[in-house]
Amino acid sequence: xxxxxxxxxxxxxxxxxxxxxxxxxxxxxxxxxxxxxxxxxxxxxxxxxxxxxxxxxxxxxxxxxxxxxxxxxxxxxxxxxxxxxxxxxxxxxxxxxxxxxxxxxxxxxxxxxxxxxxxxxxxxxxxxxxxxxxxxxxxxxxxxxxxxxxxxxxxxxxxxxxxxxxxxxxxxxxxxxxxxxxxxxxxxxxxxxxxxxxxxxxxxxxxxxxxxxxxxxxxxxxxxxxxxxxxxxxxxxxxxxxxxxxxxxxxxxxxxxxxxxxxxxxxxxxxxxxxxxxxxxxxxxxxxxxxxxxxxxxxxxxxxxxxxxxxxxxxxxxxx
Amino acid sequence: xxxxxxxxxxxxxxxxxxxxxxxxxxxxxxxxxxxxxxxxxxxxxxxxxxxxxxxxxxxxxxxxxxxxxxxxxxxxxxxxxxxxxxxxxxxxxxxxxxxxxxxxxxxxxxxxxxxxxxxxxxxxxxxxxxxxxxxxxxxxxxxxxxxxxxxxxxxxxxxxxxxxxxxxxxxxxxxxxxxxxxxxxxxxxxxxxxxxxxxxxxxxxxxxxxxxxxxxxxxxxxxxxxxxxxxxxxxxxxxxxxxxxxxxxxxxxxxxxxxxxxxxxxxxxxxxxxxxx
Numbered sequence: 001x002x003x004x005x006x007x008x009x010x011x012x013x014x015x016x017x018x019x020x021x022x023x024x025x026x027x028x029x030x031x032x033x034x035x036x037x038x039x040x041x042x043x044x045x046x047x048x049x050x051x052x053x054x055x056x057x058x059x060x061x062x063x064x065x066x067x068x069x070x071x072x073x074x075x076x077x078x079x080x081x082x083x084x085x086x087x088x089x090x091x092x093x094x095x096x097x098x099x100x101x102x103x104x105x106x107x108x109x110x111x112x113x114x115x116x117x118x119x120x121x122x123x124x125x126x127x128x129x130x131x132x133x134x135x136x137x138x139x140x141x142x143x144x145x146x147x148x149x150x151x152x153x154x155x156x157x158x159x160x161x162x163x164x165x166x167x168x169x170x171x172x173x174x175x176x177x178x179x180x181x182x183x184x185x186x187x188x189x190x191x192x193x194x195x196x197x198x199x200x201x202x203x204x205x206x207x208x209x210x211x212x213x214x215x216x217x218x219x220x221x222x223x224x225x226x227x228x229x230x231x232x233x234x235x236x237x238x239x240x241x242x243x244x245x246x247x248x249x250x251x252x253x254x255x256x257x258x259x260x261x262x263x264x265x266x267x268x269x270x271x272x273x274x275x276x277x278x279x280x281x282x283x284x285x286x287x288x289x290x291x292x293x294x295x296x297x298x299x300x301x302x303x304x305x306x307x308x309x310x311x312x313x314x315x316x317x318x319x320x
Numbered sequence: 321x322x323x324x325x326x327x328x329x330x331x332x333x334x335x336x337x338x339x340x341x342x343x344x345x346x347x348x349x350x351x352x353x354x355x356x357x358x359x360x361x362x363x364x365x366x367x368x369x370x371x372x373x374x375x376x377x378x379x380x381x382x383x384x385x386x387x388x389x390x391x392x393x394x395x396x397x398x399x400x401x402x403x404x405x406x407x408x409x410x411x412x413x414x415x416x417x418x419x420x421x422x423x424x425x426x427x428x429x430x431x432x433x434x435x436x437x438x439x440x441x442x443x444x445x446x447x448x449x450x451x452x453x454x455x456x457x458x459x460x461x462x463x464x465x466x467x468x469x470x471x472x473x474x475x476x477x478x479x480x481x482x483x484x485x486x487x488x489x490x491x492x493x494x495x496x497x498x499x500x501x502x503x504x505x506x507x508x509x510x511x512x513x514x515x516x517x518x519x520x521x522x523x524x525x526x527x528x529x530x531x532x533x534x535x536x537x538x539x540x541x542x543x544x545x546x547x548x549x550x551x552x553x554x555x556x557x558x559x560x561x562x563x564x565x566x567x568x569x570x571x572x573x574x575x576x577x578x579x580x581x582x583x584x585x586x587x588x589x590x591x592x593x594x595x596x597x
Contacts, residue, residue, distance in 0.1 A: 053503075072502065074504075074507055080499075080503045084494065086497050087500075088514075090519055099504050099506075099514075100506075102505075103504065103505030103507075145503075145504070
């Protein structure tokens with residue numbers, strides 16, 4: 001699969017600070033791509049550069065081999081779903097959805113009807129944005145962009161404005177929608193769970209630079225740096241390597257052959273329903289956290305135990 | 321808030337409004353239906369004659385001309401204030417300074433500022449003497465005592481009243497809306513036309529009211545910059561109460577002007593009950 005959207009050494013500098021320090025990246029057609037990182041890492045800048053709201057100070061952006069940088073937003077075949085959705089408050093849902101058709105060669109009325117049906121907006125067409133729930137606003141924003149059949153859809157923190165109860169549901173809907181329309185989605189998030197669950201691949205950014213690029217599994221199970229490891233989830237740092245809590249086991253009896261182990265003392269054991277959260281102190285003084293199956297029984301504070309793990313689960317991450 | 325406390329808090333403003341608006345209005349209404357006294361004032365009997373005189377082409381012409389001049393001045397204010405208000409909205413850290421500059425004229429009385437315009441515009445004024453000195457003209461341009469000077473003065477005096485409500489309306493607009501419009505394919509002017517302008521409608525309406533109504537009743541500016549050659553409703557009313565000593569007719573003209581404004585406001589309110597734009 002050839003590159004569909006390509007960033008080459010893309011950089012954006014502001015007086016006195018570098019927002020993006022040269023990122024190169026190839027995104028395939030139909031990919032659901034996540035830009036992940038803490039605030040100020042350059043992920044939103046990357047999105048805004050692709051959309052054309054900002055111009056890069058160095059590097060270029062190619063869409064299907066054609067240079068995008070330098071073009072104004074209205075000449076780029078990409079569309080953005082804003083974090084705030086940026087629906088036009090004086091226009092109805094239908095007028096919002098049809099806004100871009102006047103300027104872009106969409107498929108016109110059929111595309112509008114398809115999107116309205118696909119996103120379940122049929123009953124809301126004459127409402128104004130202020131009369132919609134958060135989830136409905138998001139669907140209008142999606143429809144408004146999708147009727148234009150952009151080559152790439154850019155989503156800025158697509159779930160952050162939604163009520164937490166709704167997020168998991170919308171996550172599934174977004175993934176299904178993306179598969180259905182087959183458009184390349186590039187989204188920005190600071191939420192690891194969102195990135196892991198939605199993305200085909202993730203680029204983890206830090207201080208405007210590329211920290212690691214890979215599939216969710218690669219980032220979670222084989223992080224290359226301590227930053228990447230810790231950003232994607234809790235870690236136990238032992239001498240020379242790290243372990244995910246769910247790869248760390250605690251038992252009263254010595255583990256079977258093929259597992260590495262260390263003697264430890266239980267500090268606390270919490271039953272959380274779907275798992276047991278055990279905190280223990282290795283004899284060397286290192287504290288670890290283990291997540292065990294709820295069927296493994298509970299432990300008492302002060303109890304002597306064996307902490308064990310499989311060698312292949314060790315995470316060898318570079319400092320820092 | 322407790323009702324008695326609320327009533328007490330509102331009382332001073334209510335008393336002031338009754339004393340300065342309600343009472344004079346009642347007096348005007350009473351005058352407008354009586355006959356003129358020989359040396360000013362009003363005398364019985366009650367009559368409708370003052371109102372019949374309003375239909376006289378002379379007076380009707382003055383009223384219509386007042387509406388026209390106020391409308392032209394308001395339109396010019398709007399056309400100039402809109403880009404200015406937009407620029408201020410986008411001026412970042414200069415915003416407060418620019419707003420202060422817009423309001424700076426209020427630090428001096430309108431009378432003084434209007435006299436300053438006379439000093440600039442008259443035959444021996446700054447503009448004419450510079451142009452004469454530069455050899456660009458041989459005799460002074462007639463800049464003062466004409467309609468142009470009156471409209472210039474009105475626009476100058478009322479521009480801040482247009483800029484401020486427009487600024488308030490534009491400042492409230494979410495900046496992402498214009499990015500969204502561009503993202504969906506609209507060019508700058510198309511986004512302006514379909515997003516910025518309709519969303520600024522409340523500010524435009526407020527600005528029009530704040531400029532049009534004072535312009536309609538203006539007296540000082542046409543009197544000074546028009547040099548008495550440009551009779552507008554304000555001058556007509558002033559004349560009736562002074563030189564002409566016809567208080568009842570002056571009161572009728574005042575009330576007619578007020579009624580016309582109220583009709584305009586009512587029509588606008590009725591139109592707005594339709595779906596917005």
